Amino acid sequence: MDFVAIDFETANEKRNSPCSIGIVVVKGGEVVEKLHYLIRPQEMRFMPINIGIHGIRPAMVKDAPEFPEVWEKIKNYFPNSTVVAHNASFDISVLRKTAELYDIELPSFQYICTMKLAKNFYLGLQDAKLNTVNDFLDYKFIHHDALYDALACSNILLKVSEELKTTDIQEVADITGLVMGYVDCKGYSSCSLKGRAIRTSNKTYYYKRENNAENYNREAFKNEVVVFTGKLNSMSRDQAMTLVRRLGGATGGTVTKKTTILVTNMKNIQGLRREEMSTKLRKATDYKAKGQDITLLNEEEFLEMRYSRTGPTYTLQL
Incomplete structure (x- = not known):
């Protein structure tokens, strides 16, 4: 089984603002090459929500090459290849829109989306997000790092093909009810679901109770008023707010x-410039500068607070 897995991270809401790319080359079912490049977007505008997702900041890419220079290093991986991406509509759109921005003619290649593949093949998952599927497959990785995301994407396709006992990606698509996408110099066709899978996985999804029933400190957040900014990786915003209220x-x-x-999904909060902060984080920083007793926590520090105070504990169901 031969393919090229890719993953982009973007600086802002525009698809033509890539700030990093990860590429994984698989030959004969084995990873033979791994590449990662930081990219300087043509428009050096980073949105706080994007920084919160991938942690890349303007200072990290100010000396990085723009996409045309990176493309010269990676373009030979694409012609007549099978490209794999998770939520491929995003990554293929980033590639197409960025190529359009720089007047780059893309080669012809087919592609498959592992998010749609997982949705049809692994029944019963609560969602088909990259981390959810790989957690189900017991594959650990650093989420929202372009290279590690590309590796995690590769893992899904390899696991599906292994269970189906085929190394033909077209056959994988046919069995799982997918239509392969296609890109060439004239445009593209999307990877789509054409129906239910002929075969689905024998692996059974089970609700991981250990992640949802913990001996937390029932007074961990006593006398605290907690606000969240940015998307959490470990749980939904509603679950996090429920957790705080149930812990006092x-x-x-x-x-x-x-x-x-204030809990933020940003890492290294102290190193953030003001324009890289969310509105809530800027406001909290201003209050803190005026003497308000307000603690700024990243997601990991927030999760540690569940156990941080002495007192009775109890099992909490979320």
Whole structure:
């Protein structure tokens, strides 16, 4: 089985703003090459929500090459290849829109989306996100790092093909009810679901109770008013707010003078410039500078607080 897995991270809401790419080359079912490049977007505008997802900041790419220079290094991996991506509609769109921005003519290649593949093949999953599927497959990786995401994407296709006992990607698509996508100099056709899979996985999804029933400290957030900014990786915003309230705290939708904790998905908060912060984080920083007792936590620090105070514990179901 031969293919090329790719993953892009973008600086802002525009698809033509890639700031990194990960590429994994698979030959004969084995990873033979791994590449990762930081990319300087033509428009050096980074949105806080994007920084919160992948952690890449303007200072990290200011000396990086723009896409045309990176393309010269990677373009030979694409012609007449099978390209694999998770949520391929995003990554293929980034490639197409960026090529359009720089007047680059893309070669012909077919592609398959492992998110749609997993959705049809692994029945019963709560969703088909990259981390959800790979957690189900017991594959650990660093999410939202372009190279590791490309490796995780590769893992899904390899596991599906292994279970189906075929190394033919077209056959994998046919069995799982997918139509392969295609890109050439004239345009593209999307990878789509044409119906239910002929065969589905024998692997059974089970609800991982250990992630949802913990001996937490029932007073971990006592007297705290907690506000969240950015998307959490470990749980939904609603679950996080429920957790705080069940552990003795209160939650808010915006930062006010009553806020005592702001939880952000940003890492290395102290190194952020003001324009890289979300509105809530800027407001919390301003209150803190004026003397308000407000603690800024990243997601990992927030999760540690579940156990951080002495007192009775109990099993919490989310």
